[in-house]
Amino acid sequence: MNTIEVKELRRIYKTNIGVIRRKVKEIVAVDGITFDVNRGELFGLLGPNGAGKTTMIKMLTTLLIPTGGTAKILGYDVVDQANEIRSRIGFIFGGERGLYWRLSGIDNLRYFASLYHVDPEVTMKRIPQLLELVGLSDRGEEKVEGYSRGMKQRLHIARTLLHDPEILFLDEPTMGLDPVGGREIRQVIRDLQSEKKTILLTTHYMFEADALCERVAVIDQGRIVALDTPEALKQVVSDLSVIEIEVFGVPEEILNQIRNLPFVDTVSVEDLDQKQALHVHSAKGSEAIPPLLSALEGVRVGKVTVREPTLEDAYVRLVGGKV
Amino acid sequence: MKPGMMKAYVHVIKLTFIFTLKQSMTDAFILFGIFVQPLLIAIMALFILGDQGDGLVIFIVVGSGLTGLWDSVLFQSGNSITRERWTGTLEALVGMPTPLAVIVFGKNLAFVTQSLSSMIVAYAFASIIFGYPLSIEAPTLFIISVVMTVLSLVCLGLVLATLFVLNPDVQRWQNGLEFPVFILAGFLFPIAILPQWTTPLSYILAPYWAAVALHMSSGGKPDILEISVPWAMMALLGVLYLFLAFWLFRKMLFKARVDATLSGQ
Numbered sequence: 001m002n003t004i005e006v007k008e009l010r011r012i013y014k015t016n017i018g019v020i021r022r023k024v025k026e027i028v029a030v031d032g033i034t035f036d037v038n039r040g041e042l043f044g045l046l047g048p049n050g051a052g053k054t055t056m057i058k059m060l061t062t063l064l065i066p067t068g069g070t071a072k073i074l075g076y077d078v079v080d081q082a083n084e085i086r087s088r089i090g091f092i093f094g095g096e097r098g099l100y101w102r103l104s105g106i107d108n109l110r111y112f113a114s115l116y117h118v119d120p121e122v123t124m125k126r127i128p129q130l131l132e133l134v135g136l137s138d139r140g141e142e143k144v145e146g147y148s149r150g151m152k153q154r155l156h157i158a159r160t161l162l163h164d165p166e167i168l169f170l171d172e173p174t175m176g177l178d179p180v181g182g183r184e185i186r187q188v189i190r191d192l193q194s195e196k197k198t199i200l201l202t203t204h205y206m207f208e209a210d211a212l213c214e215r216v217a218v219i220d221q222g223r224i225v226a227l228d229t230p231e232a233l234k235q236v237v238s239d240l241s242v243i244e245i246e247v248f249g250v251p252e253e254i255l256n257q258i259r260n261l262p263f264v265d266t267v268s269v270e271d272l273d274q275k276q277a278l279h280v281h282s283a284k285g286s287e288a289i290p291p292l293l294s295a296l297e298g299v300r301v302g303k304v305t306v307r308e309p310t311l312e313d314a315y316v317r318l319v320g321g322k323v
Numbered sequence: 324m325k326p327g328m329m330k331a332y333v334h335v336i337k338l339t340f341i342f343t344l345k346q347s348m349t350d351a352f353i354l355f356g357i358f359v360q361p362l363l364i365a366i367m368a369l370f371i372l373g374d375q376g377d378g379l380v381i382f383i384v385v386g387s388g389l390t391g392l393w394d395s396v397l398f399q400s401g402n403s404i405t406r407e408r409w410t411g412t413l414e415a416l417v418g419m420p421t422p423l424a425v426i427v428f429g430k431n432l433a434f435v436t437q438s439l440s441s442m443i444v445a446y447a448f449a450s451i452i453f454g455y456p457l458s459i460e461a462p463t464l465f466i467i468s469v470v471m472t473v474l475s476l477v478c479l480g481l482v483l484a485t486l487f488v489l490n491p492d493v494q495r496w497q498n499g500l501e502f503p504v505f506i507l508a509g510f511l512f513p514i515a516i517l518p519q520w521t522t523p524l525s526y527i528l529a530p531y532w533a534a535v536a537l538h539m540s541s542g543g544k545p546d547i548l549e550i551s552v553p554w555a556m557m558a559l560l561g562v563l564y565l566f567l568a569f570w571l572f573r574k575m576l577f578k579a580r581v582d583a584t585l586s587g588q
């Protein structure tokens with residue numbers, strides 16, 4: 001038995017659109033996903049916004065009923081045996097909500113510990129240790145409403161460790177944080193990993209998945225497009241190089257023309273202040289520059305450079321240039 | 324239920340009670356509602372009554388106290404789940420092993436206790452200012468009646484909280500339930516003056532039996548057999564409300580997990 005077993009999991013959202021003539025619109029958020037996570041593994045779900053990551057995590061943490069397929073946590077079914085699962089897992093959903101802002105950090109932790117049936121004496125011993133772990137030792141007495149976003153997110157991490165769960169579900173734990181805040185959280189996650197906890201993490205940052213995860217499932221539009229170790233995922237682009245072209249306003253038809261060139265793999269556009277940067281993936285390297293420039297005739301072109309592909313590029317290729 | 328669970332649940336109810344009070348004590352708006360408002364109402368009621376005799380004064384005080392209690396059940400307890408959804412904590416609570424009903428029980432107990440104690444303070448204060456003797460004829464029976472009232476109203480609050488979270492049109496329901504219950508429960512005048520067909524409705528309302536017990540023990544000296552009728556009815560209805568609430572909680576939570584409405588975003 002694997003710690004997490006997901007088979008053909010699906011989730012459809014139904015929303016009402018239209019005010020006068022009610023119509024039901026269906027959104028397929030998770031579209032038949034299958035994977036397993038081993039005991040003690042740090043597994044990543046990587047995908048752009050709207051890929052279905054949060055929906056996955058909510059189904060696995062028993063907060064959403066799947067539309068189809070099955071998911072088992074430690075052998076327990078997420079629909080029929082939700083209660084068995086709830087006491088054995090911890091979860092955080094990226095962001096600031098889900099805490100009592102008018103209570104202090106310590107009161108929040110005391111309260112949530114009681115909801116996990118942690119013995120009050122054990123709770124009082126554990127709270128200082130957890131505050132220490134997440135770097136909030138000297139702020140625990142303060143009300144949460146005065147915390148920064150990063151502090152709230154770290155308090156969430158402390159909250160989810162109160163009952164020493166076997167499995168952790170972390171949904172975009174660094175979302176919306178500055179680089180320092182993000183680094184602090186990643187350090188906490190590494191510490192947890194060394195304690196051999198099973199962790200399922202979602203992120204839309206390739207570098208984060210690469211820095212933390214042993215295996216990564218790249219998901220896009222509710223489906224897995226690749227599942228492997230970060231090293232193996234990088235191989236996806238090992239045969240390519242990236243040509244970066246600065247342009248000042250490029251029409252959509254020309255972009256499509258470039259996309260259709262036989263030697264072009266993917267094209268992504270990065271919006272900079274006054275200009276855009278085209279990232280063109282191609283196996284031809286610098287040889288691709290002349291035909292690209294002639295395709296861009298009539299467009300004002302700035303600097304052109306060729307570089308080795310990065311992890312980010314692998315991700316871009318896997319999700320089809322959407323980032 | 325596993326052994327030891329009961330102890331854990333009691334601990335949850337205790338902390339929920341403390342922290343719910345702690346949160347509302349820092350909210351100026353709520354503080355106004357629970358302390359200043361009852362005080363104003365008490366002063367007005369006693370002022371208007373003039374010198375109509377002590378018996379009527381205590382009837383009005385208990386009666387208007389009950390209206391305040393019912394408002395708190397309707398608007399505070401009734402919103403207890405909805406409010407957790409707004410603050411984004413509902414989802415976390417549902418994902419934890421304590422049943423949500425236990426948590427909401429603790430919250431509602433805090434709300435009812437808060438509104439009750441604020442009213443006692445307000446009336447005591449007003450009676451001192453105006454020099455009305457607010458005497459309770461049968462204090463022991465009255466206190467038991469108060470405890471029974473609190474418990475049965477908390478159970479009714481559980482039912483309302485689930486019904487309101489299931490219903491998108493909450494406000495209209497709440498407003499629609501406010502005055503009819505004042506009247507059907509006989510807070511301010513006896514239900515004998517109402518048409519006969521409404522009597523069964525009164526009988527299934529714990530607030531009605533609460534009003535009977537509280538009026539009985541504040542305005543006279545009932546014998547124990549007499550007052551045990553409303554007590555027994557409050558106990559019976561309380562248990563029925565509890566069963567109904569547990570059933571509704573299961574339905575409501577499953578529906579929320581199907582419809583993705585736990586997070587309220």
Ligand SMILES: Nc1ncnc2c1ncn2[C@@H]1O[C@H](COP(=O)(O)OP(=O)(O)O)[C@@H](O)[C@H]1O
Nearest residue numbers: 013015027029048049050051052053054055583
């Ligand atoms: N409650 C909801 N109702 C309707 N659609 C939703 C709801 N939650 C998410 N979605 C849609 O489902 C898709 C996947 O969303 P989500 O799981 O939040 O993705 P991610 O976490 O990867 O950004 C998106 O298209 C999103 O708009």
Ligand SMILES: [Mg+2]
Nearest residue numbers: 053054055172
């Ligand atoms: Mg998300």
